[in-house]
Amino acid sequence: MTLRKLQIALWAAVALVLIGTAGFMLGARNEEPVAAATFQPSFALADAAGRERTDEEFRGKYLLVFFGFTNCPDVCPTTLAEVAQVMDGLGEDAAQVQPLFISIDPERDRQMGLSEFTEAFHPSILGLAGTADETRAAAESFKIFYERQEAEASPDGYSMSHSSALYLIGPEGHWIRQYSYGTPASEILADLQTRL
Amino acid sequence: MKRLAIILALLIAAPPAIACETFTTGDITVEQVWSRASIGTQRPGVLYMMIRNEGAADDALISISTPIAEKPMLHETTVEDGIASMPHAMRVPVPAGQTVELRPGGYHGMLMGLTEALEEGASFPVTLTLEEAGDLTVLAEVLSMRAEAPECDAAQ
Ligand SMILES: [Cu+2]
Numbered sequence: 001m002t003l004r005k006l007q008i009a010l011w012a013a014v015a016l017v018l019i020g021t022a023g024f025m026l027g028a029r030n031e032e033p034v035a036a037a038t039f040q041p042s043f044a045l046a047d048a049a050g051r052e053r054t055d056e057e058f059r060g061k062y063l064l065v066f067f068g069f070t071n072c073p074d075v076c077p078t079t080l081a082e083v084a085q086v087m088d089g090l091g092e093d094a095a096q097v098q099p100l101f102i103s104i105d106p107e108r109d110r111q112m113g114l115s116e117f118t119e120a121f122h123p124s125i126l127g128l129a130g131t132a133d134e135t136r137a138a139a140e141s142f143k144i145f146y147e148r149q150e151a152e153a154s155p156d157g158y159s160m161s162h163s164s165a166l167y168l169i170g171p172e173g174h175w176i177r178q179y180s181y182g183t184p185a186s187e188i189l190a191d192l193q194t195r196l
Numbered sequence: 197m198k199r200l201a202i203i204l205a206l207l208i209a210a211p212p213a214i215a216c217e218t219f220t221t222g223d224i225t226v227e228q229v230w231s232r233a234s235i236g237t238q239r240p241g242v243l244y245m246m247i248r249n250e251g252a253a254d255d256a257l258i259s260i261s262t263p264i265a266e267k268p269m270l271h272e273t274t275v276e277d278g279i280a281s282m283p284h285a286m287r288v289p290v291p292a293g294q295t296v297e298l299r300p301g302g303y304h305g306m307l308m309g310l311t312e313a314l315e316e317g318a319s320f321p322v323t324l325t326l327e328e329a330g331d332l333t334v335l336a337e338v339l340s341m342r343a344e345a346p347e348c349d350a351a352q
Contacts, residue, residue: 073242073307074273075280077232078300081342116235120341145279153269153284155240155308161281181275182301 040173041065043138045102045130048115053128055173062097062176062195063169067144069105069160070117075181077121079166084122085185086192093196094124096171102138103129104146104162142167142175168192214319215337215346223251224290224329229322229336230346231307234314241265241314243305243322243336244345247288248295255328257288257296262322262336266309273301282306287327300344314338 044054055063064083068076083099090097101118103109106129109117114127130138139146144163151159164181166188176195179188218227229245241264249255260268272285288303290296298304305322314320316338323333339346 071239072282073232073240074271074282074300074304075275077242077341078344081344084342112238113235120233120235149281151284153267153308159282161279163278164275164280165278178278180278181280 038174038176039143041138041142041167041169041175042173043102043128043130043134043141045106045128045134045138048110048113048118048127048129053126055169058098058169059173060171062171062192063167064097064099065102065142065167065169066100067102067104067139067142067146067162068164069103069162070109070112070114071105071155072160075164079164079181080118080121080125082183082185082188083125083166086189087122087124089185089189090192090196093193096196097192099125101125101127102135103127104135104139105148105160106130106132106135108156213337213346213348214335215339216348217335219332219334221326221332222329223249223253224255224326224332225250226324226332226334228346228348229334230343231314231320231336231338232343233316233338233341234310235341236313237310239310241307241310243268243307244298244300245305245334245336246295246297247290247324249290249292252292253328254292255290255326257290257324258286258327259325260305260322261325262307262320264311264314264320264322265307266311268322269306269308270303271306272303275301290326316340 042055044052047053066079087094109129114129118125118127146160146162149159149161165178167178168176170176215228215230218225225248227246231241231243234241262268270285270288271282273280273282285303318338319335321333322336323331325331
């Protein structure tokens with residue numbers, strides 16, 4: 001009889017654990033996709049004027065980060081145009097958000113002009129292009145991917161493939177979430193407005 | 197009174213944009229042909245449009261040519277596991293009875309070797325070569341760098 005009781009108690013314990021786990025998982029699902037494993041991306045990259053900029057100087061602001069290259073006529077302008085719409089839509093709150101365009105093709109982008117490209121979309125977008133090593137380090141800390149692809153028909157014989165999402169970093173420097181490519185500007189704006 | 201209202205509406209409405217014109221050959225109709233303004237000529241330009249096939253036979257866009265670019269090509273942006281790349285597209289299928297879009301984040305004309313800077317508001321001719329319908333020359337309008345699509349009322 002006591003064995004039976006023990007059995008019931010054990011099953012009850014298993015059930016409790018299961019319920020608890022399910023509850024935890026449901027709770028976690030409501031959080032941001034990456035919030036469970038939040039991390040602090042870091043970077044030290046030159047801006048168009050050659051001055052080194054680091055993640056630390058932007059504490060207190062939200063960062064909206066996009067990795068791309070200026071020779072990219074399709075995905076990059078589309079995303080930067082959305083960032084521009086978001087910044088315009090924020091109105092006074094725009095002061096709390098710093099959009100960054102980090103070049104994953106820094107040498108060519110420095111030659112071609114980084115600021116004229118970012119400014120064509122919005123004056124608030126800060127373009128950064130470091131050395132090859134600094135760029136690799138920044139990408140690793142953001143856990144993003146980019147790769148040079150040899151393509152004979154492309155300008156200079158290569159193109160770049162790259163993570164195409166927009167990343168949101170919080171005022172304390174923590175990764176908050178990503179907006180996947182094609183997320184409408186209105187959606188990004190609405191999400192930001194709930195945070196500001 | 198009603199006529200006056202119509203005349204006023206016509207006067208107030210912006211002049212019809214080139215991007216909202218339609219071009220037709222046989223069963224193929226092309227519209228909303230547009231490009232983005234460029235900074236100088238160093239970087240490749242882009243070309244978007246909608247192609248409608250009202251016929252009963254499949255067709256395909258197989259090449260583009262334009263005096264504005266030395267090396268125009270067809271590309272397809274693909275985003276796989278969040279990673280974007282844009283391989284060369286040999287052909288853009290235009291199946292019977294369907295409309296195919298060349299649009300941001302998908303198929304696009306890649307205008308490499310621009311012969312002049314693309315200024316917002318300007319337009320340039322592009323000759324499309326279709327497998328079945330043959331050649332069709334259309335006009336592309338250069339929209340702002342921030343444009344995501346032309347604003348045409350009630351297209352199609
Ligand atoms: Cu392309």
